[in-house]
Amino acid sequence: MMVLTLTGLSVTRRRRPVLHGVNMILKPGEFVGLIGPNGAGKSSLMEAALGLIPFSGRSSLARMPPDRRARHAAYLPQAREIAWPVSVADLVALGRIPWPGGGRSGVDRIAIDAAIARMGLEPFRKRTALRLSGGEQNRALIARALAQDTPLLIADEPVAGLDPAQQLACLRLFRELAGEGRTVLASIHDLGLAARFCTRLVLLAGGHVLADGPVDGVLRDELLRRAFGISVRRIETPDGPAILPV
Ligand SMILES: Nc1ncnc2c1ncn2[C@@H]1O[C@H](COP(=O)(O)OP(=O)(O)OP(=O)(O)O)[C@@H](O)[C@H]1O
Secondary structure, eight states: OEEEEEEEEEEEEEEEEEEEEEEEHHHHEEEEEEOOOOOHHHHHHHHHHTTSSOOOEEETTSSOOOHHHHHHHEEOOOSSOSOOOBBBBHHHHHHHHHHTTTOOHHHHHHHHHHHHHHHOOOGTTTSSSSGGHHHHHHHHHHHHHHTTSSEEEEEEEETOOOOHHHHHHHHHHHHHHHTTTTTTEEEEHHHHHHHHHOOEEEETTEEEEEESSSSSHOOOHHHHHHHHHEEEEEEEEEEEEEEEOO
């Protein structure tokens, strides 16, 4: 069973085409890193796949009715906006709205507590989410997405603004989710982290998929030069490759 199928997905923004006929199939157990330069179309791809912006082509997710879609995919948008002064626990509980208990059942409470624990947010449970640091707010929003308990997690730059330890914890968690049979699609700018944790990479540039496949096949010099205009130095370490842009 496919978790997400995109066929010929194209997006035009302000009459400018920004995504050109993208095809992508995501399967259970994949942690797919979406890499590419600023403006490549990574956010547009995720927003169109979710049915949040107009597109042409086909997204299996966007075709679902909204209630089913919310039980199939959780989304961490690039803009981390918390609109109201709710507690961290209440913010995470919002992830349960698509489910029958709506955040108040015993099942909901278990999912909420598990998400809070997984993101190390117990000390902040009762604190107003607006009074957290930027990185802590980010973790609370990831916890909300985890509480949604969906087969697919779409995360736009989930490690932006996190300290190095939290970056590792977040990506390790996403890898664990994939190990549990879920699917994660996340845009990541740090190529070294993407290489270490993702099971597959998709390289996007100018709205086109330049490469899609195993990490080593995508992080090739010639492809990176075409996409980013840079070369990289790759240093193999016991923890995976360190990738230094030069
Ligand atoms: N709301 C918008 N209205 C008009 N154009 C937009 C809008 N959002 C993005 N764009 C344009 O669409 C193109 C793709 O942007 P997108 O945000 O999808 O790229 P991205 O790969 O996510 O970039 P980044 O790495 O900087 O987040 C860019 O040229 C951008 O200027």
